[in-house]
Amino acid sequence: xxxxxxxxxxxxxxxxxxxxxxxxxxxxxxxxxxxxxxxxxxxxxxxxxxxxxxxxxxxxxxxxxxxxxxxxxxxxxxxxxxxxxxxxxxxxxxxxxxxxxxxxxxxxxxxxxxxxxxxxxxxxxxxxxxxxxxxxxxxxxxxxxxxxxxxxxxxxxxxxxxxxxxxxxxxxxxxxxxxxxxxxxxxxxxxxxxxxxxxxxxxxxxxxxxxxxxxxxxxxxxxxxxxxxxxxxxxxxxxxxxxxxxxxxxxxxxxxxxxxxxxxxxxxxxxxxxxxxxxxxxxxxxxxxxxxxxxxxxxxxxxxxxxxxxxxxxxxxxxxxxxxxxxxxxxxxxxxxxxxxxxxxxxxxxxxxxxxxxxxxxxxxxxxxxxxxxxxxxxxxxxxxxxxxxxxxxxxxxxxxxxxxxxxxxxxxxxxxxxxxxxxxxxxxxxxxxxxxxxxxxxxxxxxxxxxxxxxxxxxxxxxxxxxxxxxxxxxxxxxxxxxxxxxxxxxxxxxxxxxxxxxxxxxxxxxxxxxxxxxxxxxxxxxxxxxxxxxxxxxxxxx
Ligand code: FE
Ligand code: CA
Numbered sequence: 001x002x003x004x005x006x007x008x009x010x011x012x013x014x015x016x017x018x019x020x021x022x023x024x025x026x027x028x029x030x031x032x033x034x035x036x037x038x039x040x041x042x043x044x045x046x047x048x049x050x051x052x053x054x055x056x057x058x059x060x061x062x063x064x065x066x067x068x069x070x071x072x073x074x075x076x077x078x079x080x081x082x083x084x085x086x087x088x089x090x091x092x093x094x095x096x097x098x099x100x101x102x103x104x105x106x107x108x109x110x111x112x113x114x115x116x117x118x119x120x121x122x123x124x125x126x127x128x129x130x131x132x133x134x135x136x137x138x139x140x141x142x143x144x145x146x147x148x149x150x151x152x153x154x155x156x157x158x159x160x161x162x163x164x165x166x167x168x169x170x171x172x173x174x175x176x177x178x179x180x181x182x183x184x185x186x187x188x189x190x191x192x193x194x195x196x197x198x199x200x201x202x203x204x205x206x207x208x209x210x211x212x213x214x215x216x217x218x219x220x221x222x223x224x225x226x227x228x229x230x231x232x233x234x235x236x237x238x239x240x241x242x243x244x245x246x247x248x249x250x251x252x253x254x255x256x257x258x259x260x261x262x263x264x265x266x267x268x269x270x271x272x273x274x275x276x277x278x279x280x281x282x283x284x285x286x287x288x289x290x291x292x293x294x295x296x297x298x299x300x301x302x303x304x305x306x307x308x309x310x311x312x313x314x315x316x317x318x319x320x321x322x323x324x325x326x327x328x329x330x331x332x333x334x335x336x337x338x339x340x341x342x343x344x345x346x347x348x349x350x351x352x353x354x355x356x357x358x359x360x361x362x363x364x365x366x367x368x369x370x371x372x373x374x375x376x377x378x379x380x381x382x383x384x385x386x387x388x389x390x391x392x393x394x395x396x397x398x399x400x401x402x403x404x405x406x407x408x409x410x411x412x413x414x415x416x417x418x419x420x421x422x423x424x425x426x427x428x429x430x431x432x433x434x435x436x437x438x439x440x441x442x443x444x445x446x447x448x449x450x451x452x453x454x455x456x457x458x459x460x461x462x463x464x465x466x467x468x469x470x471x472x473x474x475x476x477x478x479x480x481x482x483x484x485x486x487x488x489x490x491x492x493x494x495x496x497x498x499x500x501x502x503x504x505x506x507x508x509x510x511x512x513x514x515x516x517x518x519x520x521x522x523x524x525x526x527x528x529x530x531x532x533x534x535x536x537x538x539x540x541x542x543x544x
Pocket of ligand 2: 211267268439440498
């Protein structure tokens with residue numbers, strides 16, 4: 001449901017909105033929020049490339065000559081807070097070949113309306129699409145509570161229309177939120193019926209958990225008309241841009257973005273499979289990896305509707321972990337499980353049944369880094385919201401098999417860090433933790449316990465969403481094995497899909513949506529199972 005009825009801007013409201021926007025440009029009280037140096041999660045909402053203006057509705061920007069329609073890879077909105085959201089697009093008349101834009105910065109007009117026909121434009125502004133950032137646009141737009149339509153215009157062209165909404169403010173009772181969680185959309189592996197279903201379900205917001213692109217090379221002679229990656233494995237910003245554009249030309253992905261605001265985090269494939277901090281998958285590829293990662297991070301920023309400044313340099317941290325709030329219903333903490341982690345233990349062997357080497361349980365190993373872990377505990381501990389949603393990259397539930405770690409990339413390979421984190425939740429008496437996880441291309445429901453995975457006290461629940469399209473990593477014959485794990489409530493390995501969560505102050509309900517045939521864009525999408533968490537119970541059960 002939509003939490004608060006739509007309110008149409010009155011004449012004066014736009015001016016108030018613009019005043020609020022100017023307010024955003026002030027440095028934060030703690031001095032960290034100078035324009036262009038947004039502190040993620042601080043509520044400041046100005047980025048270097050995202051200042052709004054009070055341009056009149058009819059733009060006075062100089063006419064721009066474009067070689068063709070620049071709106072080929074869609075629109076998006078994201079990181080809503082109580083005052084607005086980020087609107088995104090990128091100008092790319094030739095999206096698969098560098099974008100095809102002239103080598104000039106270009107002003108782009110954004111418009112807001114209460115109706116999809118834009119009968120009345122109630123707010124507008126301009127944002128500069130820069131050469132430096134691939135002619136991407138991130139407009140931080142003030143919005144009154146309610147649902148709003150947005151679009152972009154430049155050079156006689158108009159984008160498709162998206163729907164967005166600000167988040168209900170802290171202190172606001174919210175009767176219900178509907179949240180889609182999705183990850184892993186390998187372009188060559190299937191079509192995006194799951195995204196069509198997300199758009200049709202019209203959730204309040206989407207949480208994207210990573211693996212938005214995959215970095216594998218396309219076949220050398222791939223026909224662009226086929227659903228294949230094009231070009232080599234990307235290492236430069238231009239190559240990563242082309243890869244993002246390839247994915248974003250998909251109409252069902254565009255529809256999913258246009259349906260509601262998204263909160264986006266990354267996993268490994270946005271850079272390279274199983275990288276860890278500045279360690280690439282293969283140690284032999286270490287030379288130049290820092291620059292490659294910077295290129296990948298920049299292209300990620302250019303293609304996602306995030307309330308962040310772009311990354312500044314290869315040697316710099318690029319902080320994307322951040323928090324958000326959906327009224328007093330859901331506290332959201334979005335993690336970065338890639339940038340700060342220790343390199344995978346025990347040689348990162350896959351699916352070994354040998355007992356794990358001692359390194360896997362080394363207490364010095366970290367998944368989040370000390371700073372992020374402390375931020376997470378502080379954020380959740382201070383929240384007055386009923387539910388604590390953690391957007392997380394890789395499975396945190398214990399999925400070890402006898403003494404073996406089946407996947408050293410998961411929290412199983414960071415055992416001491418996991419135990420410490422789950423124990424911290426118990427020690428701080430943080431209730432109603434729901435971890436949403438992607439990465440592993442299977443659906444699973446896990447009971448999180450501190451200490452012993454079979455007998456420790458319940459500290460939360462993990463919903464592992466399957467992939468939108470990426471092929472299964474674990475054989476379906478292992479479904480029954482996984483179900484014998486004492487902390488795994490259910491598992492489904494045979495289908496692609498996503499998870500759809502209906503959240504009220506009393507109950508969290510997770511519907512596991514599965515795609516019948518991932519080779520068909522028109523495939524039906526059905527519910528495989530429904531799982532329930534009553535508020536205060538920290539316990540998940542399968543609905544009868
Ligand atoms: Fe994946
Ligand atoms: Ca992954």
